[in-house]
Amino acid sequence: MPNRDALLHITDLHFWEIVWNPLRLLGKRFLGNLNVALRRNQEFHTERAETTADALAATGISTVFAGGDFTSTSTDREFEMAAAFLRTLAGRGLRVLAIPGNHDRYTFTSARRRRFERYLGEFLPAELPCRVDLPGGTPFLLLPGAQPNVLSSCGRIHGRDIERTAELLSACPPGPVLVGAHYPLLPEAPGYETPPLRRLRNAEALRQALGGSGRTILHIAGHVHRASYVQDPQYPGLWHATTDALFFERSGAKRRGMFTEIQVSEDRFDLCRHVFDGAWRRTGA
Ligand SMILES: [Fe+2]
Ligand SMILES: [Fe+2]
Structure with a gap:
């Protein structure tokens, strides 16, 4: 069966x-900034x-889904760097579709x-949920879910947004459908496990709406900083994929910075991971 479409997925940039001004460190940002100072600055190689823009453009795939967590604590400077990166992608001829993650509503x-x-x-659709069509006609639904929290990193999809998604x-039109979100629907899958305070509220209702439709659907998410790809245990037409953080690298860790190439044919999805191992390298599923 020939491929009808392809999509690139990047997430959790x-x-x-590091914020030094104490006036900007009130509330939750104090803890987030501590995390950046102790850990993230060594793990997220945004240089x-x-x-990475070259590697994405070299795939020949024209659409990039950027699935949220562009920033660490939602500062202006972090957003400026993220915007510059997305403009670099656009400058390479890529169409970028972006949605916020919880760190972008920190x-x-x-x-x-x-x-x-x-x-x-400029990269965010006018409203979420919404549908955009890929060049080959595959519908791609983009969903909301990120919200600010006092301390947790949970998200929420409201009932009205689930109805709109349905x-x-x-x-x-008949055929496969892609769904893009920041939060995965499954609380755990081979490859990750999310504690309750990091999950999407109402995920089960959304999963029922997607799985119960009987359509062939791939739900693509980030947030968990792990790669996974699994068929829904209850709904055979529904598949779930997550991609690891784009710029991640920690010495001694087996995980690598990653983006995912998704090939869509009439009746299936094929995933291919690109990992950073001194240079970007295309690997298997
Ligand atoms: Fe993240
Ligand atoms: Fe997240």
């Missing part, structure tokens, strides 16, 4: 800055942005000031 202030929309709005799905 986590551009970072690879240019090389504080209530950053969400209220709509910092994500201000810096990355409507969008029923209007899709």
Whole structure:
């Protein structure tokens, strides 16, 4: 069966800055900044942005789904770096579709000031959920879910958004459907396990709406910083994939920075991982 479409998935870029001004360290950002200072600055190699843009463009695939967590604590500087990276991709001829992750709504202030929309709005669809069609006609539904929290990193999909997703799905032409989100629907899968305070609230209702439709669907997510690909244990038409963080590398860790290439044919999805191992390298599923 010939391929009808292809999509690139990048997620959890986590551009970072260490904040020294105590006035900007009130509330939750104090802890987030500590995490950046102790850990993230050694694990998220955002200096690879240019090389990574080259590798994405070299695949020959024209659409990139950027699935959230562009920043670490939603600072202006982090958003500026993320916007510069997405513009670099656009400059390479790639169409970028971006949605926010929980780190892009890190504080209530950053969400209220709509910092994500201000810096990355040109890549964000006008509303979520929404449907865009890939060049070969494959429908791609983009979902909301990120929200600010006092301390946890949980997300929420509201009932009205699930209903809207079901409507969008029923209007899709026959054939496979892609769904892009920040949070995975399964709390655990071979490859990851999420504690309750890091999960998507209402995920089960959304899973039922997708799985119960009887359609062939691939749900693509990030957030867990792990790669996985699994058929839903209850709904045979529904598949779940997650991609590891784009710029990740920790000395001694087996995991590598990653992006995923998704090939869509009439009745199946084929995934291929690109990992950073001194250079970007295409690997198997
Ligand atoms: Fe993340
Ligand atoms: Fe996240």
